[in-house]
Every structure is written in structure tokens, then in C-alpha cells.
Amino acid sequence: MTMARRMAIIASKGTLDMAYPPFILGSTAAALGYEVGIFFTFYGLTLLRKDLSDVKISPLANPAMPMPVPMPVLVSALPGMETMATAMMKRKIASKGVASIETLRTACLEADVRMIGCEMTVDLFDFDRRDFIDGIEYGGAATFLEFAGDADVSLFI
């Protein structure tokens, strides 16, 4: 009997763009028969919130972001631009038939991807556990390492 492959991910970013890789890789790997564990820490912990409407993208400090209209950096810093860039990105994602973060997260949960919220981060940022979705566990770096020690693929996102 061969053991299933295993993938261990640390999700440390909380922006809309970097919210995709953990959930896309997690759900795809699970579909391929991988055992998957994702440790949500620092800003990444916000991806476990019930309400994901605060997950935004910033056009700042990312000259590689394809924008429909070239925009001077200073304009990108104006009030409302994060909200506008986020709305534009979400429209683009939907129009291309790419699933939303919510959908991909649900797919991960349904495929038994283990989701671990970082306890230290909950405490550090005064988060309320009631704001997070059900079906997750809480732990620390040791919890991650216990799982990751036998992983075939490990990624820090």
C-alpha cells in the first residue's frame, strides 16, 4: 500500500491575488488524491473569515499588475483606488469563469483539506474566533511542522 502524496502550504498573505494560490493548489491537489494541509498565518488568517468581502487587492508596489489603463503610482494611492482595483479584478475573474475565493475555499473544505488557523496570529491581531468559518482547527508552527515533515510538496505563499 502506498501512502497518498501530501502537500503542506503556509498561507501568509491576505490580498485577493495571493488568496487564490492556496485554494487553487489545495483543491486541485485534493482532487488528484493528495492529502493537503494549509496553515493560515499573519494576513493569511483573514482568508478563513466567514466574511471575505474585505479581501482586497492593491495596485501599489506591484508594477507587474496588468491594469486596463496605465496609472501613475500616485493615482494608485488615491482614496478608493484599492476598492476600484478590487472591483475590477473581481469582475475580470467572474467574466473569465474563474471561481471566487469562497467557492474554492468551500471546495477545499469538501475535499477534506485540513485548514489550520495560526493561534499566535489570532491573539496578536485580537481576532475573534467566531468570525472564522467552521470546520477548521487552530495550532502553531509545531502543528504545521508535524504535518509538513512528511509532505512531498511544501510551499510558503
Place this chain on the structure above:
Amino acid sequence: MTMARRMAIIASKGTLDMAYPPFILGSTAAALGYEVGIFFTFYGLTLLRKDLSDVKISPLANPAMPMPVPMPVLVSALPGMETMATAMMKRKIASKGVASIETLRTACLEADVRMIGCEMTVDLFDFDRRDFIDGIEYGGAATFLEFAGDADVSLFI
């Protein structure tokens, strides 16, 4: 007969600084006899463009970037500062005898590093495949995981 070591990289950033790690690690690993595969996704896909002149660095939101002259954040946001910071960084790189991204990318191709462009990203950002270099393949998260499942080193950049 022992199998060659294998390294699987996801290149997700498109800035000048983060363009270096995948190509430096890829070409070095290949020289050491590793089998290397790099999956270019999100902003990282722009690193497969024929024309790399748009690859820039941003001095914003990175207080750790060593700048020749300390610069207030607001000045960093002025029009032209990304271009200036990029030019300064490129001069520094050249003056130190460090290879350009183009050179390192060619070294990777010549060493048979497998380069995979993310299909979903091509579609999402309306990229044109004719803008990308030859000698690459296209695929998705499953393509990456198929290769990464047997990797000795896996990195998300």
C-alpha cells in the same frame, strides 16, 4: 541508478527583484544536475514575455530596500520613481557583474529547465501567447503538481 534530484518552483511575482530567484535557482540547480520545472503564474507569467523591458521594481512598501539616498515614502510614489528605481537597480546589477534576467532565462532554457506558463493566467489577463518566448509549455495547477509530487525541493516565489 539513482534518479536526478528535482526542484519545482512556482514563480508568481513579476517585479525585477523577484524575477531573479526563479532564474538563479533554476540555472544553478540545472548546473548541479537537478531536473528543474518552473510554473509561471499570476504576475510571474510576465517573466516569460519576449520583451522584458517592462519588468520593474517598486521602492514602495519595501522599507528594506537599500536605496542610495533615503527617500520619504511619498516621494517614492511620485511619477517616474518606479522607472528611476528600476534604472538604478539595473545599473547596480550590471556594475556588479550580475547577469541580466534575459541571460539567466536563456541559461535556464539551454539547461532544459522546463518552463510552464499558467493557462488560467493567460486567459485572465488577456495575454497573447505570441508575446511569450518559444520553448515553453502551457498548463495548470495539475501540471505543476504532477511534476512537483516527485520534487526534492519545492518553492513558491
Place this chain on the structure above:
Amino acid sequence: MTMARRMAIIASKGTLDMAYPPFILGSTAAALGYEVGIFFTFYGLTLLRKDLSDVKISPLANPAMPMPVPMPVLVSALPGMETMATAMMKRKIASKGVASIETLRTACLEADVRMIGCEMTVDLFDFDRRDFIDGIEYGGAATFLEFAGDADVSLFI
């Protein structure tokens, strides 16, 4: 005889938030009996400086950063805001009983975590080796790959 597990980390970021993951994961893994090596490159190299007082956090381009008071992006770009955000974050960290970077770095050194400074980065940014702490070594991508080739967990931070 079984070999100890091994974790290989590349630390490429120099901000206060991203300074934590390498040292927390490094010291925790070492406590669990892992052999740990961290390769400090690009902005990450600044984390090996004797004086860590320059390690700052930027509230810019990170809409996921929990701030005590919501702040328009343009205000975040005002002079002094990096310093203010850094001071606030440090107070928060201390008030929550989380160790400082200095303490975690010392814990890593005492647990024989191998710390490798990137030679190319030293040269590129004209760093002075006398500014770095004792007990570290210097090397390149090949040094990292030699160690990482036998790692159970590999992470690019």
C-alpha cells in the same frame, strides 16, 4: 538509524512582518529535532545585521494588514507612517508576549540553525560583513541547494 528531518528556508524579505516566519519556523523546527538551514538573500540579508532597528513594516500595498484605525492609502504614504506603523506593531507584539526578532534569532543560533548569508547580495548592495552577526556563513544558490536537496520541508519566504 534514522536521519533527523531537515528544513531548508530561503528568507528573501526584510520587513518586520516577514522577518518572523523564518525565525519562528527555524527555532520551532530545531526544538522538534529538525536540522535547519536558512539562506538569507536579497532584502532578507538585512535580518542578519547586528542592528535590527531598521527592520520596519509598511502599511502600504497591504490592504490585509489589521490597523487599529482604518487609514486611507494616501495617509499611509505620508512621511513617518512607516515608523509609526512599525512602532505600533512592535508594541502589539510585545504586549502579546511574542518574542522579538532578536530573541528568536538568538534562539535559532543557540539551536545550531545554520544561517547562510548570500554572497551575491552582500556584493550587490555593498553591505559590509562587519555589520552582520557572528556565527553565520556565506554562500550562494549552490550552497543552499546542497543543503536543500535532502530537506523534508523547503520554503521560500
